[in-house]
Amino acid sequence: MTTSRTTTTTVSSTAGPSRPRPAPPPPIDLTAHDEEGMEDEDEDEIIRRAQARVERVRARKAAAAAKKAAEEKAARAAAARERAAQEARERANRARQQEAEVLERRRLLAEAATARSQRGTSPSEMSVSPRRPVVEIRRKAASKEKGKAKAQPIGNDPDDGDDGDDADDDEEREPCERSNILAPTRDSNGRFVSRPLSEPATNPLERLATGEIGIDLDLGDWSPLDSPVKNFSERQSESPSPTKPRQPKPLTPNAQPRPMATQQPLTRFSGDPDDPIQPATFLQDFEVRMTELMTPRADLASRIKPYLERDSRAWDWYTEDLTATERTGPWEAFETKFHARFPSQKKEKKSAKSYLTSLEGERITHEQIMTTSEDTNQPYHQWWADRLLRLAKGAEIEKTKQSIGAVWKKLPYALKKTVDEEHDNWADFTSAIKAVKWGVLKVEAEHEASRKVLPPIPETPRTKLAGDFAAARISSPPSPSPMRARPAYAGNTGGRKPRRVFTSLNEARKEVLRRGIAAKVQQPNTPEGFAAWKAELLEWASRHGVDGALSELTIVPLKPGTEAVCSGECFRCGGTRHGFEVPCPKPGAIPPVESDWRAYCQRELGGRVARVNAVHVLGPEAIFEGMVESGNGEGSAF
Numbered sequence: 001m002t003t004s005r006t007t008t009t010t011v012s013s014t015a016g017p018s019r020p021r022p023a024p025p026p027p028i029d030l031t032a033h034d035e036e037g038m039e040d041e042d043e044d045e046i047i048r049r050a051q052a053r054v055e056r057v058r059a060r061k062a063a064a065a066a067k068k069a070a071e072e073k074a075a076r077a078a079a080a081r082e083r084a085a086q087e088a089r090e091r092a093n094r095a096r097q098q099e100a101e102v103l104e105r106r107r108l109l110a111e112a113a114t115a116r117s118q119r120g121t122s123p124s125e126m127s128v129s130p131r132r133p134v135v136e137i138r139r140k141a142a143s144k145e146k147g148k149a150k151a152q153p154i155g156n157d158p159d160d161g162d163d164g165d166d167a168d169d170d171e172e173r174e175p176c177e178r179s180n181i182l183a184p185t186r187d188s189n190g191r192f193v194s195r196p197l198s199e200p201a202t203n204p205l206e207r208l209a210t211g212e213i214g215i216d217l218d219l220g221d222w223s224p225l226d227s228p229v230k231n232f233s234e235r236q237s238e239s240p241s242p243t244k245p246r247q248p249k250p251l252t253p254n255a256q257p258r259p260m261a262t263q264q265p266l267t268r269f270s271g272d273p274d275d276p277i278q279p280a281t282f283l284q285d286f287e288v289r290m291t292e293l294m295t296p297r298a299d300l301a302s303r304i305k306p307y308l309e310r311d312s313r314a315w316d317w318y319t320e321d322l323t324a325t326e327r328t329g330p331w332e333a334f335e336t337k338f339h340a341r342f343p344s345q346k347k348e349k350k351s352a353k354s355y356l357t358s359l360e361g362e363r364i365t366h367e368q369i370m371t372t373s374e375d376t377n378q379p380y381h382q383w384w385a386d387r388l389l390r391l392a393k394g395a396e397i398e399k400t401k402q403s404i405g406a407v408w409k410k411l412p413y414a415l416k417k418t419v420d421e422e423h424d425n426w427a428d429f430t431s432a433i434k435a436v437k438w439g440v441l442k443v444e445a446e447h448e449a450s451r452k453v454l455p456p457i458p459e460t461p462r463t464k465l466a467g468d469f470a471a472a473r474i475s476s477p478p479s480p481s482p483m484r485a486r487p488a489y490a491g492n493t494g495g496r497k498p499r500r501v502f503t504s505l506n507e508a509r510k511e512v513l514r515r516g517i518a519a520k521v522q523q524p525n526t527p528e529g530f531a532a533w534k535a536e537l538l539e540w541a542s543r544h545g546v547d548g549a550l551s552e553l554t555i556v557p558l559k560p561g562t563e564a565v566c567s568g569e570c571f572r573c574g575g576t577r578h579g580f581e582v583p584c585p586k587p588g589a590i591p592p593v594e595s596d597w598r599a600y601c602q603r604e605l606g607g608r609v610a611r612v613n614a615v616h617v618l619g620p621e622a623i624f625e626g627m628v629e630s631g632n633g634e635g636s637a638f
Contacts, residue, residue: 266307271314271342280344282307283335301327301334317341355394360403362388366412366445379438381415385430392426399425414444500596501549505604513552513604517565525561533560537591546593556597559590565601574598 266289269275269282286307290300305327308314318327321341326334364384373383388407392398401424408421408429418436423429505513523529523536536557544554558565562574570577573589 268307268309269314270309270312271317272312278344279339279342283338297331300331301329304334314342350394352394352396355391356397356403359388359391359395360406362391362407363410364412364415366414366449369412369414369445370442370449379441381436381438381441382434385433388433389426389430392430398427401425401429404429412445413448414441417444500547500593502596502600502603503549503551505552509552510604513601516552516555517601520555520557522558522562522564523560529560533557537593541593550597550600554597556594559594562590565598566605569598571595571598571602 266285267277267282269277269279271279286304287300290303295303305318308318322337326337362384364381368380368384371380372378373380376383389398392403395403397403404423404426405421408416408419411419415433415436418441419429419432423432523533540554540556541548548554550556559574563569563576568577569575570584572584572595573586574594575586575589578584
């Protein structure tokens with residue numbers, strides 16, 4: 001900061017009067033300006049120092065984070081190296097164990113060979129001793145050039161070359177490149193003979209390891225040192241990586257193709273017109289079988305002969321009509337000739353109309369809803385919905401709403417309750433059926449199935465006799481009141497009884513009716529109970545009249561042994577409902593007023609109410625008119 005200084009110069013004048021000198025300005029406070037500048041300098045310095053401190057803190061944090069990351073990376077690398085070393089040690093241990101097993105097997109074989117050679121064989125034993133196994137050790141040829149062997153006359157040695165040196169007869173022969181079979185051996189005359197196919201050319205070490213041969217096998221000149229199994233050091237030297245040594249190959253017998261467990265024998269084709277096997281089906285099954293056996297397609301025509309029935313039309317056609325070229329030619333040409341000679345019966349496709357008929361006839365019951373599908377083990381209604389959609393696609397109406405209403409009408413109540421009829425296509429309709437929860441659906445189905453009434457048992461002489469015994473009653477003493485004749489009704493021109501008046505009830509009066517039914521006690525099904533019921537019914541008729549109106553206050557006593565009101569009972573006999581299509585077996589078994597009362601309660605209340613302990617009231621004896629009499633003719637039967 002710079003401070004300006006003001007200098008005042010006084011010039012004295014010699015002329016004129018003297019004037020007073022102006023007062024000098026007050027001195028400038030330089031200390032205040034210096035302090036203010038220092039304060040500004042201190043603030044800037046503080047800010048610079050703070051910023052430098054922040055930068056240093058940030059640098060330290062970044063260095064610490066980088067150091068920590070480097071340490072973590074080094075720790076991970078060390079852990080990875082440790083794991084790799086541990087795996088290498090484990091592999092080396094396994095290799096050493098396997099090497100020890102191989103050495104132990106070699107030792108056993110060497111002991112067996114030594115013991116066999118020490119025993120020796122006599123000339124007579126040599127003539128009858130079994131043939132010793134020939135072990136072939138494959139070696140890489142020194143040169144890859146293939147030389148052509150010259151033809152040799154039969155009876156001469158092709159290896160001597162007329163030089164008298166037969167030392168090369170003992171050289172190891174290379175196996176056949178195509179069949180992988182050992183080279184043929186010679187007989188006593190020097191001729192080449194093929195090795196029997198029953199003797200597998202396997203290593204005795206492998207046969208001993210698998211238990212195929214015993215320890216006392218005649219190994220001949222074979223030595224365990226000739227085993228193709230390499231020792232551990234050789235394998236380590238050939239290993240591409242020291243950390244990943246090659247695992248020793250275990251000694252296993254020659255792998256044979258294992259037949260498929262589910263493979264079934266293919267039925268032979270005869271080509272007869274009455275053969276149940278269709279030619280096209282047989283040819284397709286044959287192709288599948290050859291595919292399972294990994295047979296080239298070019299060889300199918302030559303492999304079909306064993307699958308033809310001998311001395312049949314197909315056999316004669318294959319062996320006589322076809323040429324050798326056709327029997328070994330391409331499969332497509334053979335297939336064309338086969339179909340031309342043995343045409344198959346065409347299978348007619350199901351029409352859309354047939355699918356529609358099947359779709360409209362589909363049904364599902366409550367019993368099926370409670371089960372699962374045997375094919376997919378899913379709830380039956382879901383499997384059934386998928387079947388509906390397949391049939392709709394077969395009928396070509398899956399994108400329309402055609403026949404949805406017809407199928408919906410046949411649904412059981414449990415499905416109708418949750419599935420709507422209005423759907424635009426079959427996919428939506430079947431999806432709605434499948435979306436219903438099976439647990440809720442089973443509860444509804446069980447309830448509906450429990451309400452199903454069993455069909456009546458057909459009457460037989462035995463059941464008729466049992467019914468007669470059950471309907472028999474002990475005769476009761478005659479009623480003290482005289483029997484009344486059937487009353488005549490005024491205005492009854494048609495000879496019919498006037499209709500009873502039913503009083504309609506609101507909710508409050510319905511509740512009164514429910515309480516009255518619940519409070520009423522039904523008499524027991526005994527002679528004493530029948531007598532009490534008769535007295536109550538006579539009292540009811542005296543109070544309300546024989547044809548009195550029915551309301552919530554006129555509780556009619558129920559006949560002993562009958563069902564409660566609003567329980568789905570029959571209104572004509574008071575028993576369990578027989579169904580709308582089955583006639584009542586005992587009409588008139590209860591008084592007409594009780595029939596009307598049961599119908600009235602069902603109309604007003606609609607469902608099951610609290611079971612009444614109903615007791616039945618009787619007025620004048622005319623209340624019993626309309627009941628069917630049975631028995632010995634003495635009194636009414638209840």
